[in-house]
Amino acid sequence: MNHRHPSSPYILNNIIHQLSDNFSSDEGCRLLSNVLSEECKVLQDIKKILEKRISFDEQYAKNLQDLTTNANRITWPINTNAIASVSREVFLQWSHVATTMSSNAEQFRKTVLDDLLKGLIEQKNDSKKFLDDEKRRYDGEHRKAQRDVADAEKRYLDEAKIYVAKNNELTKLQNNARKSDDSRIKNLKDVVIEKRGNVYRAHNDYILKIREYNFIDKEYVQKVRSLLIYHEESQSLLNRSWQSLLEAMVNYLSNKHCEPITTAEALRRMISSLEPRHFYNEMCRIHSNITQMTTNPQTFNELLLQTSGLTKVKSNQFIGDGSTKQDLKQNLYDERKHLFEQKRSIDYIRMRKGWEEQLRDELKSIMKSVGYRSDDESNGDSDEDLTDRLEDQPYFHGIIPRNQSISQLIQKGDYLVRINEQGKIVLSILWTDPDNPSRLKDGHFLIHERNQVR
Known part of the structure; x- marks a missing residue:
């Protein structure tokens, strides 16, 4: 709690683009997708374990409350033996512990399991789907452009062969022509002109497809890199949420006094020392030898010009004529x-x-x-954030009873200001128990008003 400002939900501008520098390839994208699958599985396993833990705590709180109920049925000789009165108070304290434990478990289930962790799992799954879908779309565009070039080249070759066959037929007919062949020669010339036009159109289409492919090929490499930059930035954001999840888990355990203060503080330091921008450093080091994606431009197949034998067609030059x-x-x-x-x-x-x-x-x-x-x-803090009104302060929690305020205090030093059932202003704080330094204890202090200044 401690009223720290949460981490930014916005993408950092100075992030190091390690993933795009190391994984801009088919193999790299597959590895990143597999990593996301593993992370999603880990988060699902964490969720199952936490759900069991909360169920155990809720059942434990219920059992403790049942024992307290049984203790209340005892006829305590408090008027004849002082220790009996103390024994009764011990069991009443159990009831307080059970209530606190049940309240904390309910809050943890609501804020962590049903909100933070659920949202993190959904976002991790969505980021994997987005990465896979976008890469698949880029691959589809790139493969289509490759097929278009191959199809255009085949069509060019086919049209050139047809033209050559018809032109050879015309040449042969002309060399052995008779008077009666004039009409047939004329018709065959028209066919040859038509087939030559088909070659010209196939030539232009082939050049167009090559240029289109080379543009898409260049964009393909850039798109994959941009996708991985976005992926890295989004994972940095999601990994911050993962850190918040770990902090909530440690706070929950320390609030239940399951962990010694020193252990909980060590865990918090370990979690806060993590830098989401560098979570994948080791993975980048291990896979530093992945061959990066580069452009693979297509060039004009000069053999097509030799096949047609047409002098007008030139490599990478469009033909403009009547056809x-x-x-x-x-x-x-x-x-x-x-x-x-x-x-x-x-x-x-x-x-x-x-x-x-x-x-x-x-x-x-x-x-x-x-x-x-x-x-x-x-x-x-800017001047506009400053205000004297208690209601405007981030530590003010309104009208809440004592037992509910306890559930809001998670770690040592957490505090809040509230109004109790009697309308009094109270400072509630979690601090070291003076009677037992290894434990934490909540304290509640009335705040008196003077001249309307709080």
Whole structure:
């Protein structure tokens, strides 16, 4: 408790992009996906163990309360033996312990199991699904571009072979032509011109597919790297939640006095020393030899030019003539339409980004008003945060009874200010038991008002 400001829910700007530097490859993405699967399994196992632990504590509290009930049925000779009165008080203390334990277990189940841990598991699963789905989508786009080039090359080769066969047929017919072959020669010339046009169109399409692939190939490498940068930043955020989970577990155990103070404090120091940005350092070191993804551009197959034998076709140069004019016009129309759609999409994204930034600032303002600070804000409190009203202080918890305030005090030094059932202002604090330094004890002190100043 201690009224510390929570860690930032926003992505850090100075994060070291180790994962994108080490795992930008098919093998690297598979490894990261497997790591997420393992983390999800670990969190599920933690949840099962914690659920059993809470069930044990609830049952223990019930059994303790039953024993206290049995003790209340005893006829204590408190008027004749002083130790009998003390014995009765000991059993009454058991009732207090049972109530506190039951309250703590209920709060832990609600805030940790049903909220923090459940949300962390869902987010880890979602991040794995997002990583796998995005990588699969990028792979699909890249493979399609490869297939398009291969299909265009095959179509080019087929059209070139057909053209050569028809042109050879025409040459042979012309070399052995007779008067009666004029009509047949004319028809065959038309066919050869048509097949040559098909070669020109296949040539242009092949160049277009190569250029499209090379663009997608370059973008593919960049997309995978950007995906891993996002993945690393999101895992840093989720691992902070994992730290909060561990802190809640230690606090729960220390609140039940299951762990010595020194042990609990050592665990807290161990947890707080963890830096989420460096959780995967060891994994990066182990897999530092993974071959990184690089671009693999396609080049024009010069053999296609030799196959057709057409002097007009040049490597990586579009052909514009009567046979390709309509196709080029259609391509120009399609590209103009596509550019318009992209521009509209970019304009929408720009407006959406502005709206989301405005919404984020509003949410940050609301979070700030309830005492939640993000890491990108100043560490000092601004003047606008200062107020003399007790109700505005982060340590004020309103009207709550004593037993409920105890459940809010988790570790040594935790405190809160409340109003009790009689309307008095009370300071509740958890500190070392003066009679037993190895244990913690809650204390409650009335705060007297003077001249309306608290």
